[in-house]
Amino acid sequence: MLSEEFVSAICGAPLTSNTAIAKDIGIYCHTLSPTYSAKSTFKKSSAPVNSLAVSETHVFAAQHEKAYVHVYSRLRGNQEAFVAFPERIRCITLAGDVLILGTTEGRVMLWETCTGRLVSTPPRHVQAVSCVAATPFHVLTGSDDSDIHVWALAQLLELDSTAEHEPERSLPNHRAAITALSVSSSVSYDTNFCVSASKDKSCIIWNYQTGDALRTLLFPSFPLCISLDPSSRALCTGCEDGSLYLTELFADKHLLGAQSEDAATVMQISSPFGATQPDAGPASCLSLSYDGTVLLTGHPKGQILKWDVADNKTPVELANLNAAxxxxxFISPFPNEKKVTRPANIVKPSQAERTYTFSTQLMESDLAGPESRFDALLNSAGFPQEVLEDAIAALQQPTAASVGAGSNEKEQELQKKNDELWEIINEQRALQKRTLQKYVEAKSGQA
Incomplete structure (x- = not known):
């Protein structure tokens, strides 16, 4: 059975003096299936909302109200680095081996963890960057100033130090602070979209490459956290009043696509998927599993609840971490087959250096890959024995067998005509042979 794992982070002091939970633990690694268990922990971290990023080798956690990021090695199970930045970090995310950080001064910073290169943009947001999302080609930043900026990732990472760092476009429809961003996994120009949540009690679905607002969703209270399912067909929303909403984007009444209504139509979302108990508080974070069947929510009172999306049953409490x-x-259960390197150790960022050290591991299995039939033939001396045997067997295979092994009626008809022609030819040969024999006998009798 496929194992599912996820990482959780807490922020703030312990809620009670619970001796069953070890002190100073700020990050937990869990196994969800086949059986839930707490796999490992990391100490000395207090990460606020939207401040945790996980790669195949490391865990990055921005610290609450500080200009620090703690880096933990998943391979060695310890804290690897303590990284200081020029400004306080509000939110982070990963785009490959690049850690993207939003600051309280409205800047975006990009740290190449393999080289230590640090790129910083001017403060394009008037207020703090509250959330950030990334695709293989774009970076999206939401701010307390209610604006969303879309940046080209390649442009931000170009080596020209004199280049101007400007967003490609802005998405300005919200009227209050942005609380969360979620982006679809598609990279198609026509089908990729993102969803933004705001304190104006709305979520807006955008085509972020064109800047078009595709749909506006209104909720009874403002959304705190959102998550698109892995296939981007549904949106999960956790609101300030403790309600959870599951909005299907391509149900009987399409919200997106050619069959949807006019984009100017505002949809009122009023039927909650579920509601948390008052003793747990509203969900401050949520995440969907990679098959889209399980929803996990984290709460200010320390609970992590598991919701069954299909059956919509009462949630199950997986753990109580005794802090918010x-x-x-969620950690992807699928290995990145295209990636041929991975960072063994991260390189701390520096804006002063102009030469950088690249530190990585070459993954031999990914470099070699499975040997194709063409590679085997190319690297062999002459024709391999196996190939010769297959060719001889194909030539010796009876024609009738190939015809009767699933040929269509036309092929069978042609084969039948071919057999009849051979029959006529054989009769003519036999007649010719008999005629020649009589001629030879007659000639010998005359002699």
Missing amino acids: VTNIV
Whole structure:
């Protein structure tokens, strides 16, 4: 059975003097299936909402109201680095080996963890960057100033130090602070979209490459956290009043696509998927599993609840971490087959250096890959024995067998005509042979 794992982070002091929970633990690694268990922990971290990022080798956690990021090694199970930045960090995310950070001064910073290169943009947001999302080609930043900026990732990472760092476009429809961003996994120009949540009690679905608002969703209270399912067909929303909403984007009444209504139509979302108990508080973070069947929510009172999306049953409490749960991140169960390197150790960022050290591990299995039939033939001396045997067997295979092994009626008809022609030819040969024999006998009798 496929194992599912996720990482959670807490923020703040312990709620009670619970001796069953070890002190100073700020990050937990969990196994969800086949059986839930707490796999490992990392100490000395207090990460606010939207401040946790997980790669194949490391865990990055921005610290509450500080200009620090703690880096933990998943391979060695310890804290690897303590990284200081020029400004306080409000939110982070990963785009490959690049850690993207939003600051309280409205800047975006990009740290190449393999080289230590640090790129910083001017403060394009008037207020703090509250959330950030990334795709292989774009970076999206939401701010307390109610604006969303879309940046080209390649442009931000170009080596020209004199280049101007400007967003490609802005998405300005919200009227209050942005609380969360979620982006679809598609990279198609026509089908990729993102969803933004705001304190104006709305979520807006955008085509972020064109800047078009595709749909506006209104909720009874403002959304705190959102998550798109893995296939981007449904949106999960956790609101300030403790309600959870599951909005299907392509149900009987399409919200997106050619069959949807006019984009100017505002949809009122009023039927909750579920509601948390008052003793747990509203969900401060949520995340969907990679098959889209399980929803996990983290709460200010320390609970991590598991919701069954299909059956919509009463949630199950997986754990109580005795502190406000602020981040839940699922770890992909699928290896990145295209990636041929991975960072063994991160390189601390520096803006002063102009030469950088690249530190990584070459993954031999990914470099070699499975040997194709063409590679085997190319690297062999002459024709391999196996190939010769297959060719001889194909030539010796009876024609009738190939015809009767699933040929269509036309082929069978042609084969029948071919057999009849051979029959006529054989009769003519036999007649010719008999005629020649009589001629030879007649000639010998005359002699």
